[in-house]
Amino acid sequence: MKSLKYLFFVSILIFLMAACTDKSLSPIFFTLETERSLTEDRGLEDGMTVHEVVKVGGAGTRYFAAGNTLYTRTETGNWTPVSPPVAGALCNTIEIFGGDLYAGFFTKDGTGLGLYYTDPVAISWNQVSDADIDNGQINLLKAVGPTYLFVSSLKTDGSGDYFLYYSSNPTVADTIDPVTFDTDPSGSIPIIDIEYDGAAYWVIAGPLLYMGPENNLQIQATVSDPATDGGKPFGGLLYSSGNILYLSGKDGKLWSRSAGVWSGATSISVDGGVQFTQFVDVTTVSGNILVGTEGKGYYRLILGDQTNYERRPDYNISALYNGAINCLFLDTSVTPEALFAGTMNAGLWRADYISGEWLWVQE
Amino acid sequence: MPKKLIYILLVVLLFLYLPCSVALAQDQGEEQTEEQPFTVYTLGQQTLSLSAGLYIPLFFQSFDGDYSKTNLGLGGAGSLQWGLHLSNNWMVGVEVGGMFSKSIQENTLYQLPITVKGSYIVHFFPFEFPIFIGTGMDIVKYTDQVHLNWIIKPGFSSIWKYNANWGFGLNVVYWWVLQPWSTQPDLGRMGNFLEITATAQYNF
Numbered sequence: 001m002k003s004l005k006y007l008f009f010v011s012i013l014i015f016l017m018a019a020c021t022d023k024s025l026s027p028i029f030f031t032l033e034t035e036r037s038l039t040e041d042r043g044l045e046d047g048m049t050v051h052e053v054v055k056v057g058g059a060g061t062r063y064f065a066a067g068n069t070l071y072t073r074t075e076t077g078n079w080t081p082v083s084p085p086v087a088g089a090l091c092n093t094i095e096i097f098g099g100d101l102y103a104g105f106f107t108k109d110g111t112g113l114g115l116y117y118t119d120p121v122a123i124s125w126n127q128v129s130d131a132d133i134d135n136g137q138i139n140l141l142k143a144v145g146p147t148y149l150f151v152s153s154l155k156t157d158g159s160g161d162y163f164l165y166y167s168s169n170p171t172v173a174d175t176i177d178p179v180t181f182d183t184d185p186s187g188s189i190p191i192i193d194i195e196y197d198g199a200a201y202w203v204i205a206g207p208l209l210y211m212g213p214e215n216n217l218q219i220q221a222t223v224s225d226p227a228t229d230g231g232k233p234f235g236g237l238l239y240s241s242g243n244i245l246y247l248s249g250k251d252g253k254l255w256s257r258s259a260g261v262w263s264g265a266t267s268i269s270v271d272g273g274v275q276f277t278q279f280v281d282v283t284t285v286s287g288n289i290l291v292g293t294e295g296k297g298y299y300r301l302i303l304g305d306q307t308n309y310e311r312r313p314d315y316n317i318s319a320l321y322n323g324a325i326n327c328l329f330l331d332t333s334v335t336p337e338a339l340f341a342g343t344m345n346a347g348l349w350r351a352d353y354i355s356g357e358w359l360w361v362q363e
Numbered sequence: 364m365p366k367k368l369i370y371i372l373l374v375v376l377l378f379l380y381l382p383c384s385v386a387l388a389q390d391q392g393e394e395q396t397e398e399q400p401f402t403v404y405t406l407g408q409q410t411l412s413l414s415a416g417l418y419i420p421l422f423f424q425s426f427d428g429d430y431s432k433t434n435l436g437l438g439g440a441g442s443l444q445w446g447l448h449l450s451n452n453w454m455v456g457v458e459v460g461g462m463f464s465k466s467i468q469e470n471t472l473y474q475l476p477i478t479v480k481g482s483y484i485v486h487f488f489p490f491e492f493p494i495f496i497g498t499g500m501d502i503v504k505y506t507d508q509v510h511l512n513w514i515i516k517p518g519f520s521s522i523w524k525y526n527a528n529w530g531f532g533l534n535v536v537y538w539w540v541l542q543p544w545s546t547q548p549d550l551g552r553m554g555n556f557l558e559i560t561a562t563a564q565y566n567f
Contacts, residue, residue, distance in 0.1 A: 021508070021509060021510050021511070022507070022508060023545075023546050025507070025508050026508075026550060027508075027510065027542055027544045027550050027551065027552065028472070028503050028504075028505040028508050028510055028542065029423050029433075029540075029542050029552035029553075029554050030423075030544070030550040030551075030552055031505065031508070032423070032433055032434050032435060032466055032472065032505070033423050033431045033432065033433070033434065033552065035434045035466055035467055035468050036467070036468075037467050037468070038468050038469075315506050315507045315508060316466070316468055316470055316505065316506055317468065318468075318470055318506045318507070321506075321507070
């Protein structure tokens with residue numbers, strides 16, 4: 001009788017072991033056989049957090065990475081730190097606009113220091129002078145639409161609320177104007193992303209989605225559909241080269257809008273528990289759209305179809321496969337094309353597109 | 364490691380090892396003029412063995428015959444074995460083992476084989492040379508992926524009998540792990556590994 005019990009439990013164990021095999025992933029020995037070294041060691045720490053990566057072209061071509069410390073490197077060089085405008089200041093937002101590098105700085109205790117700009121080659125910081133931003137804590141910088149730099153900052157009224165501003169030339173004093181919402185985002189809800197689809201601006205703030213006409217940034221109207229489940233925030237926006245607007249949610253949902261219509265049938269719930277973040281359009285390289293997650297790497301939407309997706313990278317690149325992606329940046333000006341992924345506590349990764357694959361290394 | 368070198372290494376190990384051990388045993392036997400005790404196993408006697416040592420990843424082979432590197436470094440292996448003697452020369456048993464080894468991407472491969480084993484023991488007191496083969500299931504784990512594969516483990520040992528109960532020695536065991544892949548058969552591989560471990564054996 002005892003031996004039968006042991007046989008039963010061993011059988012259950014065998015069954016459970018067999019059930020753990022994920023047939024959607026590659027087998028172990030084949031995965032090991034195709035492994036390559038991931039370390040390229042360009043001077044960044046493996047466990048650092050990288051919020052944003054941008055590139056400036058021209059005579060002084062170089063990359064910038066905001067990883068609390070601001071770093072820069074040339075296309076072939078190693079990363080070196082950039083001195084902040086205030087000693088000890090940290091940086092989490094950067095953008096290239098009008099040939100200048102814009103960066104939001106804050107102190108180690110989280111106090112905002114405002115928005116600064118500099119020539120990207122000859123670094124010499126100047127603060128953007130505007131009462132609306134002043135020494136606010138910047139959480140979003142994005143060059144969107146024909147001629148605007150959008151800035152999201154904590155309001156300087158001490159309310160703890162975030163607001164959205166825009167300017168066509170922030171280097172000129174007091175040229176930053178607020179975007180007007182029909183219902184202001186409140187309750188300390190950060191402005192997460194903004195995108196332009198050729199006719200209107202779209203803004204996401206927490207679980208709120210806004211849309212406003214191109215010719216009047218003074219009106220951003222709330223859009224009630226699509227919406228996330230349970231009041232969870234949206235993750236990111238992308239207007240692709242294929243003229244499709246993509247929207248992600250931290251409830252695991254992905255939406256697309258084509259020909260001016262949100263299609264309810266295209267919104268899906270993916271692998272319950274996935275929290276989507278920012279997109280990147282790599283259709284010109286591989287034909288796909290990529291979207292980051294908080295803790296499950298990124299997903300590849302094959303040929304831009306959010307109903308045809310797969311989790312990436314390969315599971316043996318475990319730091320990135322299980323990583324929280326803060327940003328995805330595509331550089332098509334180099335050969336091979338390069339894709340950067342900034343992560344939370346797992347460093348900065350770069351993939352080169354070779355023979356139809358993104359081959360990842362850690363910088 | 365080139366496969367031919369591996370085969371040569373194994374054959375050399377086997378053919379240098381056994382004759383040397385036998386010669387040493389015979390030399391000792393010739394020097395001894397007095398009658399010496401010798402170990403005799405009878406049906407029902409049992410053996411417990413604990414082993415630990417080095418794990419050497421050799422190569423992968425596809426089911427089409429192509430060889431490839433493992434991209435694994437040297438690792439560690441260990442096992443616990445229970446054996447039941449059927450006669451002075453034959454023993455059957457069960458063995459639970461384990462190994463770990465790091466890949467070039469700094470991930471760790473784990474294997475846990477559970478095998479049934481049959482041994483033929485060659486006696487040259489105070490030495491014993493079990494030649495054995497085990498087969499069973501192997502739980503293979505690498506990051507998020509777990510497989511259950513079939514494993515075959517042929518090998519040999521050299522045991523010095525310290526006394527009637529205790530013996531100490533060395534194991535050389537070949538691990539052959541079959542990992543077919545039904546959804547994409549060309550991704551299936553056979554893993555080839557070598558275990559060289561020290562062992563302590565208790566007979567009761």
